[in-house]
Amino acid sequence: MVDRLYEYGIRSVFGVHGANSEDIFAAALRSEPRREGDLTVTVAKHEFGAGAMADGAARITGIPSVVLTTSGGGAMNAVAALAESYESRVPVLALIGCAARPGEGRGGFQDMLTPPGTVDALGVFQAVTGYAARITAPELLGPALDGALATLDRGLPAALLIPKDVQTAPAPDPSGAPALAGTRSVPVVPAAVVDLLRGAQRPLILLGEGASRAGLAKAVCDLVAATGAVVATTPNGRDACPPNAPFVGVTGVMGHPSSAAVAADADLILVLGSRLSATDRAGLDPHLGRATTVSVGADAPLRPVDSDVRTLDLAGWTAALAAELAGCAAPPWSDAQPTLLQPRQPDGVGTTCADATDALAAAIPPDALVFADAGNAGAAAIHRLPIGTGARFVVALGMGGMGYGIAGGIGAAIATGSHTVIIAGDGAFYMHGMEIHTAIEYDAPVTLVVLNNDAHGMCVTRENAFFPGVEGVNRFRHTDIGAGLRAMFPGLDVRSASDPAAVAATAADLLGSAPRGPSALVIDTDPLEIPPFAPLIQDHAPMAPPTQEQK
Structure with a gap:
């Protein structure tokens, strides 16, 4: 066997x-x-x-x-x-x-x-x-x-x-x-799809996780040049967006409002490598039903579209489409830029996951793999990390399980030898953070970033927003995760930071050298932060003040 x-x-x-x-x-x-x-x-x-x-x-x-x-x-x-x-x-x-x-x-x-x-x-x-x-x-x-x-x-x-x-x-x-895999034929692009792209005045290309895995950046660059299309991505399609492409934002509940605004003006939406799950398409449903929508991938989309094209060779299919359109040229029809959600931030303790992610972003090597976990940490990474941060970006939104990003990132680092940055919350760390031991045993080039808000942070926000009269159960006593890691693993390079300036300086020092063995950065964050998660951005949402012990 x-x-x-x-x-x-x-x-x-x-x-x-x-x-x-x-x-x-x-x-x-x-x-x-x-x-x-x-x-x-x-x-x-x-x-x-x-x-x-x-x-x-x-x-x-x-x-x-x-x-x-x-x-x-x-x-x-x-x-x-x-x-x-x-x-x-x-x-x-x-x-x-x-x-x-x-x-x-x-x-x-x-x-x-x-x-x-x-x-x-x-x-x-x-x-x-x-x-x-x-x-x-x-x-x-x-x-x-x-x-x-x-x-x-x-x-x-x-x-x-x-x-x-x-x-x-x-x-x-x-x-x-x-x-x-060895018997696939050259993909054939339906003539009707080519005609739709040629006739579109305001095309939007939406890149999903399948586009990321297929490495579509070059073909998408050719499509943009030929059609004047602008580009949006799902959370897991970020690294398929070509450099310097007319990028309008990430879609979904943790994405950018600009992506839905541009989709509202598009007359054609070409979906490459996304099944259009709720986490991918949130905010787009009215526009997917109005604009002509073509979905291309291995599986049927999870909502009706005008044209459903199935292929196991998304890279070959997209390259074939670009070849069909070669010789055409058009400038981007929109100059929209990604816009960020601006939730009201309470007066709590520590920095926010959003600010910590901003400070971390500049230090992440461009050739690094980036794995984000669930909750506030994942929402901040999806929403705040600029396109082009790292060679690949992965967040497990299929099941949304806590702890996947830690183990998934370690597995990718062991399999490839590539420097891998993992962004996870303390809840995910408590579930599966001991896989850092696996990284240590195999000397994997992993940097584990733990955003520690001593809480299940997104659950805290949901408690406050939707159940204001019910006692909360998702805030915990403070745990010094950094001290614990240092005590357990004396050879592990562990750093701690509690404000954006310290995060930026520490991350630059930790990530600035060539890939090496495992390391960790623990950042204290605010349990009362409202994450960039569209259903939770409500100015009227009451916030429970920190207890004296939490202060």
């Missing part, structure tokens, strides 16, 4: 060791010395972290990765990460070691394959992947791998559940059908 996965192109395996997965771990480790090119096996602290690492590595490299877990709680811990991969269309293969067949249905330890007497693990994994199979005999390995790899080629996660005794049985040759 490992040979087949290597031949397919997989190079990264992330997991947590266990009795029912140890044979697969051993096979992966044995494969390393006989390969040209590394097969990297990384042991994480938690199976969610391992799954998010595989997801982050796959998003950045464009190559599917593996998450490997044992049965029982280990397998269940990976489900949330696979749900993010499924919703965000990331090709991750889960290899799940299971109890040996003789123990199935007979009380075997961690048996989870004989429902209703046990958990229905196959049903669970079928719910969060595009393909899941239970390999009950060695001769079923080849067909199961065919199904799994074909699913990865479609950009979806897959899962294989493999009993312990099947793992150790003699196996037939597992070679099978070639991967779909």
